[in-house]
Amino acid sequence: MPRSRQSRIGRQPSQLRIKLIPPLTVVIGSMITALPIITDYPILPPMGLLVILAWRLIRPGYWAVWAGFPLGLIDDIFSGQPLGSAAFLWSLVFILLETLDRKAVRRDYWQDWLIASTAIIFVLIGGMLIVDFRSNVLRFDLLAPQILLSVLLYPFVARLIGAIDNWRVAA
Amino acid sequence: MAPPNYRRPGFSKRAQYSIFASYLLGILGAVMGLLLLLISFIDPQGFSALRTIGAEAVAPISKSLSEIGGATGSAGDEIAAYFNAASKNAAMQRKLEQYRTEILEARALKQENERLKDLLKLDEEVPDSIAMARLISSTASSARRLATLGVGSNSGLEAGQPVRSPEGLVGRILETGPTTARVLLVSDGKNVTPVQRASDSLPAFATGRGDGTVDIQPINIGSNPFKTGDLMITSGSGGLYSPGIPVAVVIRKTESGAIGRVLANPAKVSHAIVQPIFQAETVRQIEKDSVEDVEQESGE
Numbered sequence: 001m002p003r004s005r006q007s008r009i010g011r012q013p014s015q016l017r018i019k020l021i022p023p024l025t026v027v028i029g030s031m032i033t034a035l036p037i038i039t040d041y042p043i044l045p046p047m048g049l050l051v052i053l054a055w056r057l058i059r060p061g062y063w064a065v066w067a068g069f070p071l072g073l074i075d076d077i078f079s080g081q082p083l084g085s086a087a088f089l090w091s092l093v094f095i096l097l098e099t100l101d102r103k104a105v106r107r108d109y110w111q112d113w114l115i116a117s118t119a120i121i122f123v124l125i126g127g128m129l130i131v132d133f134r135s136n137v138l139r140f141d142l143l144a145p146q147i148l149l150s151v152l153l154y155p156f157v158a159r160l161i162g163a164i165d166n167w168r169v170a171a
Numbered sequence: 172m173a174p175p176n177y178r179r180p181g182f183s184k185r186a187q188y189s190i191f192a193s194y195l196l197g198i199l200g201a202v203m204g205l206l207l208l209l210i211s212f213i214d215p216q217g218f219s220a221l222r223t224i225g226a227e228a229v230a231p232i233s234k235s236l237s238e239i240g241g242a243t244g245s246a247g248d249e250i251a252a253y254f255n256a257a258s259k260n261a262a263m264q265r266k267l268e269q270y271r272t273e274i275l276e277a278r279a280l281k282q283e284n285e286r287l288k289d290l291l292k293l294d295e296e297v298p299d300s301i302a303m304a305r306l307i308s309s310t311a312s313s314a315r316r317l318a319t320l321g322v323g324s325n326s327g328l329e330a331g332q333p334v335r336s337p338e339g340l341v342g343r344i345l346e347t348g349p350t351t352a353r354v355l356l357v358s359d360g361k362n363v364t365p366v367q368r369a370s371d372s373l374p375a376f377a378t379g380r381g382d383g384t385v386d387i388q389p390i391n392i393g394s395n396p397f398k399t400g401d402l403m404i405t406s407g408s409g410g411l412y413s414p415g416i417p418v419a420v421v422i423r424k425t426e427s428g429a430i431g432r433v434l435a436n437p438a439k440v441s442h443a444i445v446q447p448i449f450q451a452e453t454v455r456q457i458e459k460d461s462v463e464d465v466e467q468e469s470g471e
Contacts, residue, residue: 034229036237040383044311065193069200077225080310080317083218084207091201128314132360
């Protein structure tokens with residue numbers, strides 16, 4: 001129909017969609033613990049973290065520095081970590097990423113992956129130490145499968161978030 | 172992708188201040204996270220209402236999914252099994268043989284036990300179960316070991332009640348919502364279970380290690396009497412768990428104690444049974460007995 005084609009030009013996507021999609025996907029990612037996967041040791045990738053990292057690295061301009069706090073808090077509700085754990089660690093990651101963004105001269109895909117991997121390792125180890133510092137400080141091998149899985153999964157999550165982002169801004 | 176240029180403030184004081192303010196907010200978020208963490212440590216149950224709301228909100232998803240895909244439970248195991256599969260296989264073969272003989276021994280012991288109980292006319296029944304339900308999800312992405320049970324306070328569940336399966340002790344109820352309950356698994360680092368060796372009731376404590384094993388420390392420090400294959404059962408001291416529930420099997424010795432594998436692997440537990448707190452049951456039993464004694468005495 002020519003009418004609708006004409007109206008597509010210069011049409012803006014709804015502000016609600018533009019504003020709400022990123023945090024919404026992060027919360028859905030945090031809810032991965034709702035899946036009936038019952039394990040004896042940590043193995044499931046922290047999807048909330050992967051999604052927020054993908055958004056943060058794809059759309060640096062969208063995120064405020066403080067955004068790690070509220071979304072981390074929601075992640076804590078579902079993850080089983082003591083409340084405040086992700087809120088604290090994600091805030092730190094956001095501050096570091098902001099600093100990095102201001103310092104960096106150029107950035108490519110591999111650097112994004114490296115940054116995301118470092119952040120994942122930092123948050124997972126930090127979360128483990130927060131749970132129990134004394135008995136966990138020498139047992140990082142416990143996290144190895146989860147870290148490996150998360151780092152390998154990150155590019156796929158980034159692809160997915162990229163696709164969602166295209167849809168988000170498309171009119 | 173290079174960072175966008177508008178992030179560089181240039182000489183504008185206003186732009187520099189706004190960057191400073193955004194950093195300040197970010198740091199404020201981190202500090203508030205730390206404060207919340209502190210509160211969580213001082214009062215671990217303080218935010219249970221929030222977590223309960225979260226668990227209740229996603230419970231319908233978990234419940235319907237766990238009905239469909241019971242097989243997903245051991246996904247983690249299956250992935251992990253690829254690491255050093257061959258040596259594990261050999262070790263498992265050896266263990267299987269060992270367990271076979273142990274099971275036979277246990278059967279004989281059970282029969283003997285029943286016969287002795289009959290002789291003594293002991294009517295020591297396992298406390299009634301309060302509820303039976305599926306474990307619907309767990310904190311599989313966190314270092315904590317908590318699982319969610321598909322029933323809650325509507326079915327009479329309370330914090331502290333032991334949860335077991337036919338294989339052994341699963342954990343105890345930590346928080347309850349109307350239709351869900353959080354279970355602190357035996358393998359969680361914050362869970363300490365009073366146990367004893369099945370063969371000679373040597374008392375010990377089993378502390379979770381977060382990976383399906385427990386650290387077993389004897390109460391008599393200095394001696395290390397454990398050997399591979401020892402079965403640890405609940406001792407009943409502390410009054411939470413009724414005595415005699417299998418907890419773990421010793422898989423190797425350490426300097427001061429032993430490492431044991433938890434018998435009730437939550438990934439494979441299809442149904443968990445919630446029991447009343449043992450102490451409450453005992454107190455009730457003693458009251459009943461004493462009343463009976465009085466009646467008998469008055470009858471004589």
